[in-house]
Amino acid sequence: MVSFQSKWLYLLIFLGIQLLVMALLSLGGYQERVTYFIRIFRKPEAPGLSNRNHSVANITGGDVYANLSHSPKPQSHGDAMPYCPKTSPLIGGPIHVSFPSGLTLADVQSKNTLVLRGGRYRPPDCKARHRTAIIIPYRHRELHLKFLLYNMHPFLQRQQLNYGIYVIHQAGDYTFNRAKLMNVGFREAMKEEDWDCLFFHDVDLIPEDDRNTYICDSNPKHAAIAMDKFGYKLPYKMYFGGVSALTPLHYRKINGFPNNYWGWGGEDDDIGVRVSLAGMFISRPSSKVGRYKMIKHKRDKGNDVNPKRFNMLAKTRQTWKRDGMNTVDYEVISRMYLPLYTNITVNIGTEAGLHPNPPKPPPPAKAAEKPAAGAPAKGSTKLKENHSEK
Numbered sequence: 001m002v003s004f005q006s007k008w009l010y011l012l013i014f015l016g017i018q019l020l021v022m023a024l025l026s027l028g029g030y031q032e033r034v035t036y037f038i039r040i041f042r043k044p045e046a047p048g049l050s051n052r053n054h055s056v057a058n059i060t061g062g063d064v065y066a067n068l069s070h071s072p073k074p075q076s077h078g079d080a081m082p083y084c085p086k087t088s089p090l091i092g093g094p095i096h097v098s099f100p101s102g103l104t105l106a107d108v109q110s111k112n113t114l115v116l117r118g119g120r121y122r123p124p125d126c127k128a129r130h131r132t133a134i135i136i137p138y139r140h141r142e143l144h145l146k147f148l149l150y151n152m153h154p155f156l157q158r159q160q161l162n163y164g165i166y167v168i169h170q171a172g173d174y175t176f177n178r179a180k181l182m183n184v185g186f187r188e189a190m191k192e193e194d195w196d197c198l199f200f201h202d203v204d205l206i207p208e209d210d211r212n213t214y215i216c217d218s219n220p221k222h223a224a225i226a227m228d229k230f231g232y233k234l235p236y237k238m239y240f241g242g243v244s245a246l247t248p249l250h251y252r253k254i255n256g257f258p259n260n261y262w263g264w265g266g267e268d269d270d271i272g273v274r275v276s277l278a279g280m281f282i283s284r285p286s287s288k289v290g291r292y293k294m295i296k297h298k299r300d301k302g303n304d305v306n307p308k309r310f311n312m313l314a315k316t317r318q319t320w321k322r323d324g325m326n327t328v329d330y331e332v333i334s335r336m337y338l339p340l341y342t343n344i345t346v347n348i349g350t351e352a353g354l355h356p357n358p359p360k361p362p363p364p365a366k367a368a369e370k371p372a373a374g375a376p377a378k379g380s381t382k383l384k385e386n387h388s389e390k
Helices: 004-027 030-041 105-111 142-158 178-192 248-253 267-277 309-313 380-389
Strands: 131-138 162-170 197-201 205-207 243-246 291-294 331-337 342-347
Touching: 105 142, 131 142, 131 178, 142 162, 142 205, 162 178, 178 197, 178 248, 178 267, 178 342, 243 248, 267 309
Parallel strands: 131 162, 131 197, 162 342
Antiparallel strands: 197 243, 205 291, 331 342
């Protein structure tokens, strides 16, 4: 028979275990777990209330053009104009990203009347504190570019930036080289203005929160920390793809970007390694703010997976100082200042160089020697033999 003291001992052990479990639950998100069980037994919410307590993964925002309707009328940009506030009053947080059917560039232009030729903009009523260039490596993505411009212009205007958008268009059909195009974009954009910050931006990524400010940090910034493609999570610690930002000083410290990654993959990781080798860190916004929606698409022709990328990455420590901004070669074919962006079409060559050496023509045939008198012509014996064999 169990003694009275033993019963008390078992009771104390049981209570102790309960207290320990409750403490662990409180450390691990007790409220979330209780909410989960409450939802199981709770009656369904009435229509229209279901989004009240959605998690971050299901955030819905407002129209990206909404706050711009309250923008003041343009004023002259004189010295007396005050600086814009450190935090723009037009910022509204989460944005509902939309892809209107039948969208044209004329439609985008009509909604962005303050954007100047070449895709340039300055706040109409205050002096911008930051000058940002958007560099978009590009080829054969017309629909994606329209959607990006439709969402990007009002997104940047809400942040009261002085900005310009540059589309760097790779000419020809040779394998795509994203990083080399970004090197070209840096050099060409800096020729036009002394930009504080340069954002290197994939054409198929749309920002979902205007608190993700397009200004540079003290270290190179990776802005696209949470893409819907990856479940709004960072795929791995050193990931530096999609959208990144560097000051001119950052760019020069890492010797720009590699020029020898032809095809898809590898260049982002190479850039991340360069940041570390140059003694800097990767800065990121919070995952609640650095959210992006990717426009779904198949991989482009001419942008196949680069089979050499892992071998090349293994050598970045040896190659980063001799391959980058100091070795980029290209030719500008055309520069067009369009209503919504500056289009720069360039020849960046191939893996064999900017102007691959054409095959050498065969050497000219030597002039036939004049035979001596009475001697048969050179080669005539064989001809006669061939003829005699018929």
